[in-house]
Amino acid sequence: VNTHGNTDFRNLFSQLIQKPEEDLELDRAALYLAGEEYPEVDVLSHLAQLDAFAAQVSQRVTHETAPANLARAIADYLFGELGFDGNSGRYYSPENSFLNRVLETRTGIPITLSLLFLEVARRLGVRCSGVGLPGHFIVGLDDTGEYLDPFNAGAPLSMEDCRALVDRMSAGSLEWTDQFLEPYTKRDILFRILNNLKAVYMQGREYTKAVGVIQRMSIISPGLPSLYQEQAWCHAEQQEFRLAIGTLEAYLQEAGTPDDSKEVKDQIKGLWSTLSRLN
Template sequence: MTDKFSQEAAQQRIYQAFATLVSGDENTIDLAQAALLIASIAYPDLDPVPSLSYLDALARRVKQLHSQISSTTSEQSNPLELIGSLNHVLFEDEHFHGNESDYYNPNNSFLNKVLEEQTGLPITLSLLYMEVGKRAGIPLEGIGFPYHFMVRYTWTDGKIYIDPFARGLLLNETECLERIQQKTHHRGPLQQHWLEPVTPKQMLVRILNNLKSVYIRHADFTHALAISDLLLLLLPEAGVEQRDRGLLHLELKHYGRAMHDLHTYLELHPKASDRYEIRNHIKQIRQTIAQLN
C-alpha cells in the first residue's frame, strides 16, 4: 500500500508541476521542462538537470562551431551556416536519428531517453532540435504536417524546412509536399494551414496523443490514463479526451470515475455520433456497480 500511495503522490506532484508550467503565457512555456515532466510519468525518479545540462552543452558546441566557421571566411555570414552548425553537432557528431526500427517504443516520446539513445520520433527530435537551437540563438518554429513533424527556419531571404527525423534534411515547400504525399498518399495541393507554426501547447498535445496511442497499442492502460490526465490539463474542455479517459478508467475497472467522465462527454457533446455506444457503456457500468454492492 505504501508503494501505491507513494506512486500516487509522485504522480500528483508531476501533475501539479505540469499544470503550473502550462498555465501561464503560452509563449513562455519551457518545452524541455514540459517534455521532461511527461517523461516523469514513466520515470518518476527522473532528475531533469542532466538532460537540461546536455541541451546547454550541445548549444555551446553549436555556437563554438559557428564561430569557427565564421572566422575562417571573409564573406558575410550566411544565416544557413547556423543551421549547418546545428546539423553538424546533432547529426554528424552526436548521431541523432529517427527510430524507424522501433517506432512505437514509448521511449521515443521521452526527451531524456531521446538524449540518452540519440533516437526518437519526428516530434521529439524536432523538440530537441528547437531547444538546442533556442539555446544557440537560432529561432526555430515547429511545423505540424500531417503524420510528420518538421522545423522551420526563417530569415530575411526566405524559409527552409528541416526534418530532424531524417538527420536534418533541408527542404523547400514543394519538397515538403512531396514528402507528405509519400507518407499519406495525399494528392491534393499543399494546405496552407499545414505551414502555420504550432504553439507550444499544440506541440505538447501532439506528443501526448502519440504517447497515449502507443500505450493503448501496448494495452498499458495505467500509463495511458496518466497521459490522458496530462492532456486534460492542456485541454480541459476537450470532450473527446474526457470520453477517452472514461474508457481508460473503464478498462481499469474504475467504474465511478469512468461513469463521471462518460457523463461529462455526453453533456459536452449531446449529439455525438457515438452517444448510443457511450450510453450503453454507462448502463453496463451501473449494472456492474449494482452487482458489486
C-alpha cells in the same frame, strides 16, 4: 480526481502549462512529462546537456554566420557528430516520446528530435518553429522559409519536398493545404507528443498509463469531448466502471448540455447496468 502518474511531476507540468507562450519552457515541460514515467529523472542535468550542445555549436560559428548556416551547423552537430537519429527500428516504443531517453539513447521520433533541435536553436537565437505535417513532424526556419527534417539527419526540405512527404505519408489520400505548414505553439507540440504516447499505450493495452497521458492532454486542452470518451473507455477496459461513469459525469457537468449529452447519458446507463450485473 485520481492522478494516474507521478503527482509531483503532474503539478509541475500543470503550473508550467499555465504560463504564456513566450515563458513556457518547452524543454522543461517535456522533461516533466518524462518524469511521470521516470520519477528519478534529473531535469537540471538534462537542461545543462542542452546548454552544452548549444555551447559546442557556438564554438563552430561566428557572429556573422547567417541563420540558415547556423541551422545547418546545429543539424551537423546533433545528427552528424553526436549521431542523433530517427528510431526506425523501434518507432512505436514509448521511450521515443521522453526527452530524457532521447538524450540518453540519441534516438527518437520526428517530434522529439524536432524538439531537441528547436531547443538548441533557441539557445543560439535561431528563430525556428515546429511544423506538424500530417504523419511527420519537421522544423521550419522562420528567417529563410526553409524546412528541415530532424528524423532524417536534419535533411533540408523545400516546400515541394513537404508536399511530397505528406503525399507519401498519407498514401495520396490527403489533399495538400498550406495550413499543414502552420507553426505549432509549444502547447501544440506537447499535446502532439502526448497524443503519440497515448496511441502507443492504448495499442499496448497499458490503460492506466494511457489515462495518465489523457489527464495531461486535458490540462493543455480542457473540455475536449474525445478525451473524456477515451479516458472512460480506458477505465471500462480495466473493469473500473465507477471511474468510467465518473469521467463521463464530469464531462456532462463541465460541458453543460453538449450535443452528445443523450448518447453520454445512455453510456452512463449502460455502465451502471454492467456494474449491477457484477455485484
